[in-house]
Structures are given as C-alpha cells and as structure tokens.
Amino acid sequence: MKNFAKKYGNVIIFACVFIVGIIARPGAFLSISNVTGIISQSAIAAICCLGMTFVLMTGGIDLSVGYLLGFCTYVFGWSTVTCGLPVIAGILLTLAVGAFCGMVNGILVQVLKIPAFIVTLGTGYIIYGIAQIVSSGSAITPLPNSILAVARTNILGLNSVVWIMLLIAVVAWFILHKSTFGRALTSVGLNKEASTLSGINASFTTVMVYVICGITTALGAVLMASRVNNCVVTMGGTDFTFTAITAAVLGGASLFGGIGTAWGSLLGVFTIYMIQNILGILGVNFYMYTAVQSIVILIAIIFENVKNRLLQ
Amino acid sequence: MAKILEMKNITKYIFDEYGKKINGTTVKILNGVNFDLEEGEVHVLVGENGAGKSTLMKILGGNIPADEGEMFLDGKPYFVKGPREAREKGVAFVHQELNLCLNLDIAHNIFLGREPRKNGFVDHKTIYKKSREYLDKFGFQDIDPKTIMHNLSTARQQVVEIVKALSYDSRILIMDEPTASLTAGEIDHLFELIRDLKSRGVSIIYISHRMDELQIVGDRLTILRDGQSIETLSMKDYNQDYIVKQMVGRTITNLFNCTHKVLDEDILKVENFKIGPNTKPISMHVKKGEIVGLGGLVGSGRSEFARGIFGVRNYFGGTIIYKGEEYKKPSAEKSIAKGIAYLSEDRKIDGLIVAKDIKENISMASIKKLFRYHVLNNRLERKEAEAKIKELNVICRSMDQLVSTLSGGNQQKVLFAKWLESKPDLLILDEPTRGIDINAKAEIYEIMDNIAKQGVAIIMISSELPELIGMSDRIYVMRRGSISLEINKNEEMTQERILANTL
Amino acid sequence: MKKRNIKTKYIAYLVILIVACVAGSRIPGFFTVTNILNVTRQASTIAICALAMTLVLIIQGIDLGTGGVMAFCAMVSGFMMLNGMNVFFSMFVGVAVGLVIGVINGLLISRINIPPFIATYVTGQITLGLALVVGKGSSISGMPDLYVAIGNQLFLNIPINTWIMIVLLVITTIILKYTRMGKHIYALGGNESVVKAEGINSGMIKIFAFSLCGLYSAIAGILLSAQMATVHPTQGASYQLDAVAASLVGGVSMLGGEGAAWMSVVGALIIGFLRNALDMLAIDPFYQNLFIGAAIIFVVGVSVFNKNKEMEKAKVF
Structure with missing residues (x-):
C-alpha cells in the first residue's frame, strides 16, 4: 500500500478526478465521444508536456515553451503560406527553429550556470518579442490543405493528432527508459557529480533536453496551426507553459530532477483536460477554468510533497 | 585549579546529517570517551583523522547529541539542545569551516540573532560601539567592525569568529584546527590572543594536527585513538615520539x-x-x-x-x-x-546515486556495453548486476532495492561493484x-587483493x-x-x- | 567580490545614463516636466512591485505570481466599490487579500518545501483565475471618482502614486536596515545554516518576506487600476517581468543576501524611462519585451560569473 502510494500518486490523483467526473454526470462524462474528445483535446499539450518531462528530469525547467509555441506557429505559417515552401520543408524549418531556441536555453543554463527558470523566463520574453516583431502582430491563414487534412483525419475513431501523440509518447518512453541517453538524464538529474565521475557527459545531456523540449514544442505548434487553421504568435502563452509544467508534475515528475515517466506525464495531461471537461459538462463558466484548474494543481503538488515526507 | 568541565563515557554511533544515530548500526565513532578541562588552561586534543576529535567537540558544542554518557559544567549536569544554548552556557565553538554570513559586516555577524534594540529598532550605534570594544579588547584595533566579511582574509574571518564566540562571555572556547589556513605571522598573533584569554580565565580546547605548535600553546594534552581517550598528559612531559606512538597505537x-x-x-x-x-x-x-x-x-x-x-x-x-x-x-x-576507475571519497556525494536502485548503480560506469543499437538490454544488466552482487557479497533483498536503504558497508561494496564492472586496469x-x-573492511581488503592478483x-x-x-x-x-x-x-x-x- | 560587483553596477548605471542623455537629446519633449512626471507615475507601479521582489530576492526566493496578485486584489476592491462599499475600506480589503496570498506563499515555501518559483507561479495562476472569476472573464470599470482620483491626482505637484511609492520605499528601507527581521533577512540570504545555528526561525523570515511581497503587489495592482479607472484581469502581466528586471538591473543579487530597497526603485526608474524613450522614439513596443528579457539574462549572467570566479579563487590548491 505504502509502495503503491509512493509510486502511483499520479494514478491516485487521476482516479480522484475521474470519480468526481462519474459522480457529477455519469452519462455525459463516460460517453465514448466525450472520452475521445478529452484525449483529442489533450494531444497537443501532451506532446509538449513530454518534452517538458525531459527538462524536468534533469532538474531544470522551461518557462519559454508557451511563447515558443506561438513563435513556431508563425514560422510554420510564414514558411508555407507566405514563402510558399512545401509543407514538409515548412515542418522541418519549424522543428529546426524550435531546436535552435531550445539549444540557446540549454547553453545558457549549462555554460553560464544561470538558474533555468531565470534563463527561460528571459528567453521566453525575447522569443515573444521577436515573434511579435516579425509578425507585426498579424495572423496567417488559411494554411495549405495538405496540413489541414492532418487534423481532420480520423484513424480508427481517433484523430490523427492523437496517433501522432501516441507515437511521440512511445518514442519518449523509449528514450527515457530504454536508451543510454535516458539513463544519463535521470542520473544527471539526481546527482550531477556522480554522473560526471561515471563518464556521463552532463553538459551534452543538459543542452540536449532543452533541444528536445524545443522540438516537441515546435511539433505541437505545427499541429496546433493545422487544427485551428491559423498562425498567430499569441497562441500558447504562459497558460500553455503552465499546463505543460503542471501536467508533468501531476504525472509524478519531480521538480528537483531525476524522477518522471512518459506515461505519468500523459496521465497528468489527461487529468488536466479531464478537469476542464468536467467543468464544461457541469456548465461552469469558461472563465472559472483557470482558477479551478490551478487550485487542483496546487492541492496535487501539496499532496505529493506531504505524502513523500510522510512516507519517508 | 578547579575543574570547569567533565565529559564521562561519551559514546556516539555513526550518524546521519541531522546528528541522529543511523538505524541498526553498531559502528561507534566515540567509545566511552573521558575528558576534562580546568579553568584557564589550554587543553590540546590530538589524534589521527577519524579518531573522533571533531565529533567529541560537536557534542560539547551542542551541534549533535551524544548517544551515551554524561557531561558536567561546574559540577552541574550539562545538557544543551543546540549551539546557541551551548554558547549561552559559556561554551563557544570556533569551527574549522567558518560559520559566518559573508554578506554581512563584522558587527552584524557578531550580534546576529541578538541585535540590541532601542525603541523597537535595531540600535546600530550600540552594535558598532560594542563590536569596536570587543575587537579592541582582543587586540584588533586595526579591524573596522563595518567591514563586510567577504572583504576579509580567511585569517581575519577566523578572528571575527573567535571574537564573536568570546562576546558571549564564553568560559570555554573550542578551536578546531584554527591555524590550518593561517600564515606564520597570523599564527603568532593567534597564540598571543590565546595567552591573553588564558590570563582572563578562559579555558580553551585546542585541536590541531601541527605537532610543533602544541608545546607552545598547550598546558595538557589528551590523545584520542579510534574513538577512545587513550591518555592525558601534562605538557611538561611532552615527548613527540611517545605521543605519535600513542596516536597510532594499534x-x-x-x-x-x-x-x-x-x-x-x-x-x-x-x-x-x-x-x-x-x-x-x-x-x-x-x-x-x-x-x-x-x-x-x-x-x-x-x-x-x-x-x-x-x-x-x-x-x-x-x-x-x-x-x-x-x-x-x-x-x-x-x-x-x-x-581507469576512480572510487570517490564520499559515496553519497559523488560516488553513488542513492535514490536509484542497486542494479542501475552497478551498471552506471559501464552502461555502454549494456546497449545494442542504443537499446537497453535489461536481461544482460540484471545478469551482470547479479554476478557482481554475488561476487562482492552485497547483502540486499534484491537488486531493485534503492541504494539509500543499504548499510554503509554494503553501499561501499556497490560502489566497488560499479567500478569493477567497468573492467579497470x-x-x-x-x-x-x-x-x-570491521567486517566490511576485511571483505573490502580481500576484494582489493583479488583484483591486484588479476594484474590490476x-x-x-x-x-x-x-x-x-x-x-x-x-x-x-x-x-x-x-x-x-x-x-x-x-x-x-x-x-x-x-x-x-x-x- | 563586493568591490567588483559595485564596479559592474556602476558601469551599468553609466551606460544607462549615457543612453538616457542620448535619448533625451534626440527626442524632443523627453526632458519636459510633464514627461518626467508621467514616467515617474508609471515607474511608481513598477517600483512598488520591484520593492516586493527585493524582499524575496534577498532571501534567494523569487515571486513569479506578481501579475495575478495585482489583478485579483484590484478586482476584489473594484468589485466591492461597485457594490457600494466605502472606497478606502475596499482598498484596505484588497491589500489584505494580497497579504493573505503572501502568507500562503510563505507557508508553501517554508513548511511544504515547494521551491519559491513554483509556489508563486501556481498561486499566481490561481489569483489570475480568481480575477477572471470576479470579473466574469472581462474587465470591470465604473469605480467612484475618488478612486480614480487617487490614481491620477497630484499632491504637491507629484503624483499620489509616487508618494505612496516613496512611503513604501521608506518603510522597506527601515524594515531592512533597522529591524531585527531585516537583518535576519540578509543573514538568511547569505547563509541559511548560520541563521538556523543561531536559533533564528528561518521559516518565519520566509513567511514575513513573502507576505510583505504579496502586500506590496496588491498595493501596486490597486494603484494601477485606480490610474486606469478600470480593472483588467491581465493588467499585471507585464509587471511580472518588469519587477524582476527592475530589481536585478538596480543591483539586487539573484543569488541572495545583497541588495537594498533604493536599488529596486532606481531599477524601476531605469525601466520606466527606457520604455518611455522607446515609446517616444516610436520603436515597436514589441522590442521592449525583447530588451527586458535580454537584460535579465545579462545581469544574472554577470553576477553568476562573478560568483563562480570568486569560488574558483577560494580553492586551496
């Protein structure tokens, strides 16, 4: 029991929210369309949250993902619509931009040893500033049909974005739990000195996790643009960053590094979107979402901390 | 002379970061130590590294509690919960690593936590005036109490720590290797200060590794070895060869x-x-x-x-x-x-990752060979870990147990396993x-001999x-x-x- | 280290002074009384937030929830006024709410051991959410004239906002320099283990610093909405970064233990004038975020670099 609570705090939180949903409106909540709806809605955030999990596991944090997401949607729109590049080229360019921004974050964190939240707070605003300057605040629409089709196709009853999310989740799971790099990053997150002594290249690992986070954010941006058929830099923002971080934390990732799982982060994202969904079903006004969601998150963080202390 | 302090049968088991005894351990750092101090004397404490000098003094200074034994100050039982209480009772500790806020000035370090107030506000005038007096009293007319700590040399920082300790009207001053980072001139000055303190009736416990200085400052000398007090002798009978022999003893x-x-x-x-x-x-x-x-x-x-x-x-x-x-x-x-393999000195800081399980720690330095096409071979990892656990006789429930739950000896064996797994030359x-x-030690010596036999x-x-x-x-x-x-x-x-x- | 820090700080001030002079000579109307009064009014809000930030930066904390607190507390007092309550009482309640949020932050950080930036980030989101709830998702306006006057009137030719900022500056300076709590705040930022060894309750210090931080942020939010005659749920958003930037640019150390109240006010004035100059030069307002973000990274980078160099020097061999 003790071990279960220690290991599966995220499942307990998920189950609690799930039970609340069932009690509130069993019919509406448990319908197939509602469940697939929740999954489909959470898909893009889930992809970014998986990237964030990598960063959190090295003991870092990336507060710039929301702004990067907005910037990347614009880059994608600009390259495919304004410049008329092929969609594939546009996607690759967007991913490269995401990777580059991540790399800058990683280098600042690792080389200059500035606390990650300060670096990414700063770069977040820099990216936002650049995004607004290059876009002059305008939106790009409509996008090419080929990319719009991605978000409109359903495969086996699930949106193709969900399938992409699952694919990314499997890749993330593999890297985190089955690869040399995953071993290295949990080690670096738990004990940087011991990792360095064991021949792990801590600098490369640290920079790389930010690059990964940048790439997943850029991918999220492409999918977001294709879903809403619009590219505007204000997409994402701090709310999106907040969702990505707190979902990972709800999913069991430690803010102190070393602990976290791919499936846990997925569960965390589902929990957050489930809360929104329940609020929607209950007819709660949209403007209450932020408050309720963040209160639940605070309770979950307190629960995790107190639980870990009690179980020690 | 009157006995000011007596410590009787002090025993301390190895402890965690909070000073608490580690569960189930039988390793004693101090084993029935006896120690006493007379008024106005300098009592030197000598012993090898790990003989228990610092631990004994930490107990006296209230940093950690003793597991067994009694202490008497002026014949009355002495029991303190923290360094502050110890200082209020007149026992002050000048640590080897300095305990000061480097961002504050000298005066505020001296008065930290007991700033005098006037009308509810901190009375800076009094703080500086009194600090000035303290510094003057101990012969440091040239130090300005308004100097920020990190502008001072290490020697001067130490002076501040001593002055701070004395400002509590301490009767017992513990100095743990005070000369370790001082120059010759600064050491002379320190000795003068110690003589001056003695004449004021302050008793000093002086820990040092430098044999040459003991005779200059000390009145009596106690030798600790393996957590036991071996002998107390007067400086009149000082004989370096004899002392060294007693220090190593075994x-x-x-x-x-x-x-x-x-x-x-x-x-x-x-x-x-x-x-x-x-x-x-x-x-x-x-x-x-x-x-x-x-x-x-x-x-x-x-x-x-x-x-x-x-x-x-x-x-x-x-x-x-x-x-x-x-x-x-x-x-x-x-x-x-x-x-080449390097087993670091402190297994918890940079040797093992104690929040990970045994098998992952064992494979840490040789992780690359467990991967084929970058895919982790779990079965191979388990096999290798199992072999090493058996070879080094690591006592554990399973290889999935967290390293933090193992005893010190077994953790050390896991550290050996990790590095032997990297097949070093x-x-x-x-x-x-x-x-x-001692048992774990014997096992580790045997392991070392076996490795050397293989030409390592x-x-x-x-x-x-x-x-x-x-x-x-x-x-x-x-x-x-x-x-x-x-x-x-x-x-x-x-x-x-x-x-x-x-x- | 202190000496070198002061030097870099002076260089920063000098650069800013030169920029200001150049800007002043190139921009007609930059050095007029109206403009300067206008800038001080705007900078006062940043300065109050920065004063709040100073307290928590000194103890090695940070407040990433300023924006939310500014919106929610103003929303509460605005809502009470619209429901016919006394203006001053409403403002008092708003400020009290800020204090409570600060206490909650302090408790989360000292008792539950949540890192400051996460605790304040989450409570910031909660307060932002609550501001949306009170305002039903949009801004509220129509507050009494008295309230609007507080945000816009002059007293002795100086905006009331600025007076309040000056009062808070004096109070903060007194707290930091002349009270035990203030001295312990510095000590805590310098070396927590020493503070604990002295038997000082370090948790209490953290709670104090964060509650004062919440209180100040609330005052800033209420003054801001008084000035605008409206309360917008995201009105505090841009002040978040400005407050951090103002403190850091002014010379408060991100690494704790160093800084003073006046530094944050100087930093706030610098940022206020910078924004104003960029506005008057008709430079895209979007550049401002970029500059401020870069300034934060630069300033923290320099102080971290200095500290590392110092540690390198302290090695025995």
Missing part, C-alpha cells in the same frame, strides 16, 4: 593477507604533475598488480591528485603516461574507456573503507595508517600538495615515519 592485525604479486611493468607514470598553480610538482609511478598507498592528511591534495589523473579536475602542468602512451587531456569518459580508491564496520594496479588513498601499511606494496606520503616521502620497503613502513612526514 598493532597491525591480520586483516591484511596480501597474496598478490607486483609485475615488473609500469602501468602509470606521472611526471612533474602540479595539482595547483603554486604547488611542488609530483612524480610517481604505479606497476601492474601493485597496490600503491597514498598517505597524508585530509586536505593535503591526495584527492585533487587522483581527480587530476582521472580527468575531473584541472591540473597545472605535467605529463601522465598510461600504458606506455601519453594520456593527454584526460576526461572521465576517456579514462573509463582506457580502463588501474583502480584509484579514495578512502575505500571510510565509515564502515591500485592506488589507495587512505588516512588510516594500519590499512595503508597493511595493504600497500609501496607508499607515497603527501604534504601540502606534493609528495614528501616515498617508502619502498615493507619493513620501513612505520606509522611513526609516515605520520612525521604528513605533519
């Missing part, structure tokens, strides 16, 4: 059954290696199948030397020749690939038996002289960043000789 037991043979081929040769910009160069060599001991005090540069060779610390010139080739720009990754051990019980060269850094002498084929002694002595012959390895060259 006869070498039959823990060390070395059967390995030294091969006649150098595996490592280090020439003119400088660990710091201003240290003397080091030249040494290690042969295959040889155990080379590296003695010296903590802080004499042994770990820095080992880390320099392993490639996790910068060095300042010199060449490393490994397996006949020059090893340029060492790094941990390259060293491991070349077959040169193994550098930094204090391989620190903080573990071992450099063993150790502060424990019996182990250094018992295990080593050759010994280098380090002092102040360079090698002060090399002993080739077994019969020349005496504890007295080594100790004399470390001090």
Whole structure:
C-alpha cells in the first residue's frame, strides 16, 4: 500500500478526478465521444508536456515553451503560406527553429550556470518579442490543405493528432527508459557529480533536453496551426507553459530532477483536460477554468510533497 | 585549579546529517570517551583523522547529541539542545569551516540573532560601539567592525569568529584546527590572543594536527585513538615520539593477507604533475598488480591528485603516461574507456546515486556495453548486476532495492561493484573503507587483493595508517600538495615515519 | 567580490545614463516636466512591485505570481466599490487579500518545501483565475471618482502614486536596515545554516518576506487600476517581468543576501524611462519585451560569473 502510494500518486490523483467526473454526470462524462474528445483535446499539450518531462528530469525547467509555441506557429505559417515552401520543408524549418531556441536555453543554463527558470523566463520574453516583431502582430491563414487534412483525419475513431501523440509518447518512453541517453538524464538529474565521475557527459545531456523540449514544442505548434487553421504568435502563452509544467508534475515528475515517466506525464495531461471537461459538462463558466484548474494543481503538488515526507 | 568541565563515557554511533544515530548500526565513532578541562588552561586534543576529535567537540558544542554518557559544567549536569544554548552556557565553538554570513559586516555577524534594540529598532550605534570594544579588547584595533566579511582574509574571518564566540562571555572556547589556513605571522598573533584569554580565565580546547605548535600553546594534552581517550598528559612531559606512538597505537592485525604479486611493468607514470598553480610538482609511478598507498592528511591534495589523473579536475602542468602512451587531456569518459576507475571519497556525494536502485548503480560506469543499437538490454544488466552482487557479497533483498536503504558497508561494496564492472586496469580508491564496520573492511581488503592478483594496479588513498601499511606494496606520503616521502620497503613502513612526514 | 560587483553596477548605471542623455537629446519633449512626471507615475507601479521582489530576492526566493496578485486584489476592491462599499475600506480589503496570498506563499515555501518559483507561479495562476472569476472573464470599470482620483491626482505637484511609492520605499528601507527581521533577512540570504545555528526561525523570515511581497503587489495592482479607472484581469502581466528586471538591473543579487530597497526603485526608474524613450522614439513596443528579457539574462549572467570566479579563487590548491 505504502509502495503503491509512493509510486502511483499520479494514478491516485487521476482516479480522484475521474470519480468526481462519474459522480457529477455519469452519462455525459463516460460517453465514448466525450472520452475521445478529452484525449483529442489533450494531444497537443501532451506532446509538449513530454518534452517538458525531459527538462524536468534533469532538474531544470522551461518557462519559454508557451511563447515558443506561438513563435513556431508563425514560422510554420510564414514558411508555407507566405514563402510558399512545401509543407514538409515548412515542418522541418519549424522543428529546426524550435531546436535552435531550445539549444540557446540549454547553453545558457549549462555554460553560464544561470538558474533555468531565470534563463527561460528571459528567453521566453525575447522569443515573444521577436515573434511579435516579425509578425507585426498579424495572423496567417488559411494554411495549405495538405496540413489541414492532418487534423481532420480520423484513424480508427481517433484523430490523427492523437496517433501522432501516441507515437511521440512511445518514442519518449523509449528514450527515457530504454536508451543510454535516458539513463544519463535521470542520473544527471539526481546527482550531477556522480554522473560526471561515471563518464556521463552532463553538459551534452543538459543542452540536449532543452533541444528536445524545443522540438516537441515546435511539433505541437505545427499541429496546433493545422487544427485551428491559423498562425498567430499569441497562441500558447504562459497558460500553455503552465499546463505543460503542471501536467508533468501531476504525472509524478519531480521538480528537483531525476524522477518522471512518459506515461505519468500523459496521465497528468489527461487529468488536466479531464478537469476542464468536467467543468464544461457541469456548465461552469469558461472563465472559472483557470482558477479551478490551478487550485487542483496546487492541492496535487501539496499532496505529493506531504505524502513523500510522510512516507519517508 | 578547579575543574570547569567533565565529559564521562561519551559514546556516539555513526550518524546521519541531522546528528541522529543511523538505524541498526553498531559502528561507534566515540567509545566511552573521558575528558576534562580546568579553568584557564589550554587543553590540546590530538589524534589521527577519524579518531573522533571533531565529533567529541560537536557534542560539547551542542551541534549533535551524544548517544551515551554524561557531561558536567561546574559540577552541574550539562545538557544543551543546540549551539546557541551551548554558547549561552559559556561554551563557544570556533569551527574549522567558518560559520559566518559573508554578506554581512563584522558587527552584524557578531550580534546576529541578538541585535540590541532601542525603541523597537535595531540600535546600530550600540552594535558598532560594542563590536569596536570587543575587537579592541582582543587586540584588533586595526579591524573596522563595518567591514563586510567577504572583504576579509580567511585569517581575519577566523578572528571575527573567535571574537564573536568570546562576546558571549564564553568560559570555554573550542578551536578546531584554527591555524590550518593561517600564515606564520597570523599564527603568532593567534597564540598571543590565546595567552591573553588564558590570563582572563578562559579555558580553551585546542585541536590541531601541527605537532610543533602544541608545546607552545598547550598546558595538557589528551590523545584520542579510534574513538577512545587513550591518555592525558601534562605538557611538561611532552615527548613527540611517545605521543605519535600513542596516536597510532594499534598493532597491525591480520586483516591484511596480501597474496598478490607486483609485475615488473609500469602501468602509470606521472611526471612533474602540479595539482595547483603554486604547488611542488609530483612524480610517481604505479606497476601492474601493485597496490600503491597514498598517505597524508585530509586536505593535503591526495584527492585533487587522483581527480587530476582521472580527468575531473584541472591540473597545472605535467605529463601522465598510461600504458606506455601519453594520456593527454584526460576526461572521465576517456579514462573509463582506457580502463581507469576512480572510487570517490564520499559515496553519497559523488560516488553513488542513492535514490536509484542497486542494479542501475552497478551498471552506471559501464552502461555502454549494456546497449545494442542504443537499446537497453535489461536481461544482460540484471545478469551482470547479479554476478557482481554475488561476487562482492552485497547483502540486499534484491537488486531493485534503492541504494539509500543499504548499510554503509554494503553501499561501499556497490560502489566497488560499479567500478569493477567497468573492467579497470588501474583502480584509484579514495578512502575505500571510510565509515564502515570491521567486517566490511576485511571483505573490502580481500576484494582489493583479488583484483591486484588479476594484474590490476591500485592506488589507495587512505588516512588510516594500519590499512595503508597493511595493504600497500609501496607508499607515497603527501604534504601540502606534493609528495614528501616515498617508502619502498615493507619493513620501513612505520606509522611513526609516515605520520612525521604528513605533519 | 563586493568591490567588483559595485564596479559592474556602476558601469551599468553609466551606460544607462549615457543612453538616457542620448535619448533625451534626440527626442524632443523627453526632458519636459510633464514627461518626467508621467514616467515617474508609471515607474511608481513598477517600483512598488520591484520593492516586493527585493524582499524575496534577498532571501534567494523569487515571486513569479506578481501579475495575478495585482489583478485579483484590484478586482476584489473594484468589485466591492461597485457594490457600494466605502472606497478606502475596499482598498484596505484588497491589500489584505494580497497579504493573505503572501502568507500562503510563505507557508508553501517554508513548511511544504515547494521551491519559491513554483509556489508563486501556481498561486499566481490561481489569483489570475480568481480575477477572471470576479470579473466574469472581462474587465470591470465604473469605480467612484475618488478612486480614480487617487490614481491620477497630484499632491504637491507629484503624483499620489509616487508618494505612496516613496512611503513604501521608506518603510522597506527601515524594515531592512533597522529591524531585527531585516537583518535576519540578509543573514538568511547569505547563509541559511548560520541563521538556523543561531536559533533564528528561518521559516518565519520566509513567511514575513513573502507576505510583505504579496502586500506590496496588491498595493501596486490597486494603484494601477485606480490610474486606469478600470480593472483588467491581465493588467499585471507585464509587471511580472518588469519587477524582476527592475530589481536585478538596480543591483539586487539573484543569488541572495545583497541588495537594498533604493536599488529596486532606481531599477524601476531605469525601466520606466527606457520604455518611455522607446515609446517616444516610436520603436515597436514589441522590442521592449525583447530588451527586458535580454537584460535579465545579462545581469544574472554577470553576477553568476562573478560568483563562480570568486569560488574558483577560494580553492586551496
């Protein structure tokens, strides 16, 4: 029991929210369309949250993902619509931009040893500033049909974005739990000195996790643009960053590094979107979402901390 | 003279970061220590590293509680919960590592936590005035109490710590290696201060490794060895050879059954290696199948030397020749690939990842061979870990157990397993038996002998002289960043000789 | 280290002074009384937030929830006024709410051991959410004239906002320099283990610093909405970064233990004038975020670099 609570705090939180949903409106909540709806809605955030999990596991944090997401949607729109590049080229360019921004974050964190939240707070605003300057605040629409089709196709009853999310989740799971790099990053997150002594290249690992986070954010941006058929830099923002971080934390990732799982982060994202969904079903006004969601998150963080202390 | 302090039968088991006894341990750091202090005397406490001097003083200073034993101050039972309470009762501790806020000025450090107030506001005038008085009283007219701490030299910072301690009207002052980072002139000044304090009736407990200064400042001397108080003698009977003999005391037991043979081929040769910009160069060599001991005090540069060779610390010139080739720009990754392993001194800080399980710790330094096409081979990892656990006799429920739940001895064996798994040809051990019980020690000595038998060269850094002498084929002694002595012959390895060259 | 820090700080001030002079000579109307009064009014809000930030930066904390607190507390007082309550009482309640949020932050950080930036980030989101709830998702306006006057009137030719900022500056300076709590705040930022060894309750210090931080942020938010005659749920968003930037640019150390109240005010004035100059030069307002983000990274980078160099020097060998 003790071990279960220690290991599966995220499942307990998920189950609690799930039970609340069932009690509130069993019919509406448990319908197939509602469940697939929740999954489909959470898909893009889930992809970014998986990237964030990598960063959190090295003991870092990336507060710039929301702004990067907005910037990347614009880059994608600009390259495919304004410049008329092929969609594939546009996607690759967007991913490269995401990777580059991540790399800058990683280098600042690792080389200059500035606390990650300060670096990414700063770069977040820099990216936002650049995004607004290059876009002059305008939106790009409509996008090419080929990319719009991605978000409109359903495969086996699930949106193709969900399938992409699952694919990314499997890749993330593999890297985190089955690869040399995953071993290295949990080690670096738990004990940087011991990792360095064991021949792990801590600098490369640290920079790389930010690059990964940048790439997943850029991918999220492409999918977001294709879903809403619009590219505007204000997409994402701090709310999106907040969702990505707190979902990972709800999913069991430690803010102190070393602990976290791919499936846990997925569960965390589902929990957050489930809360929104329940609020929607209950007819709660949209403007209450932020408050309720963040209160639940605070309770979950307190629960995790107190639980870990009690179980020690 | 009147006895001001008495400590009777003080016993302390190894403890965690909060000073609490570690569950189920039987390892004693202090074992029934007796100690007393007279009014206005300087009582010197000597002993090897790990003899328990600092632990005894931490108990007196209220930093950690004793597990057994009693203390009396002026004949009344003395019991304190923290350093502050100790100081209020007149026992002040000047630590080896300074306990000051470097961002504040001298006066505010002296009055931290008991700032005088006038009308509810901090009375800076009084703070500076009184600090001035304190500094004057102890002969530091030239120090301005408004100076920010980090603008002071280490010696001056220490002066502030002493003045702070005395400002509580302390009757007992504990000084833990106060001269460690002072220059000759500063040491003279400190001794003058100590004499002055004595004349005011302050009693001082003085811990030092420098034998030459003991006679100058001390009145009496107590020798600690292996957590026991061996003897207390008056300075009138000072005899350095006798004291050194009492400090090392033990006869070498039959823990060390070395059967390995030294091969006649150098595996490592280090020439003119400088660990710091201003240290003397080091030249040494290690042969295959040889155990080379590296003695010296903590802080004499042994770990820095080992880390320099392993490639996790910068060095300042010199060449490393490994397996006949020059090893340029060492790094941990390259060293491991070349077959060099380094077991660090503190397993919890940079040796093991205690929040991970045993098998992941064992495979940590040899992770690459567990992967085929970058895919982790779980089965191979388990197999290898199982073999090592059996080979080194790690006592655990399963290999999925977290390392933090193991005893110190078993953690140390996991650390050995991790590095043996990397199949080293040169193994550098930094204090391989620190903080573990005698049985685990014996097992580790056996492991070392077995490794050496396979032709692996071992450099063993150790502060424990019996182990250094018992295990080593050759010994280098380090002092102040360079090698002060090399002993080739077994019969020349005496504890007295080594100790004399470390001090 | 202190000496070098002061030097870099002076260089920063000098650069800013030169920029200001150049800007002043190139921009007509930059050095007029109206403009300067206008800038001080705007900078006062940043300065109050920066004063709040100073307290927590000194103890090695940070407040990433300024924006939310500014919106929610103003929303509460605005809502009460619209429901016919006394203006001053409403403002008092708003400020009290800020204090409560600060206490909650302090408790989360000292008792539950949540890192400051996460605790304040989450409570910031909660307060932002609550501001949306009170305002039903949009801004509220129509507050009494008295309220609007507080945000816009002059007293002795100086905006009331600025007066309040000056009062808070004096109070903060007194707290930091002349009270035990203030001294312990510095000590805590310098070396927590020493503070604990002295038997000082370090948790209490953290709670104090964060509650004062919440209180100040609330005052800033209420003054801001008084000035605008409206309360917008995201009105505090841009002040978040400005407050951090103002403190850091002014010379408060991100690494704790160093800084003073006046430094943050100087930093706030610098940022206020910078924004104003960029506005008057008709430079895209979007560049401002970019500059301020870069300034934060630069300033922290320099102080971290200095500290590392110092540690390198302290090594024995």
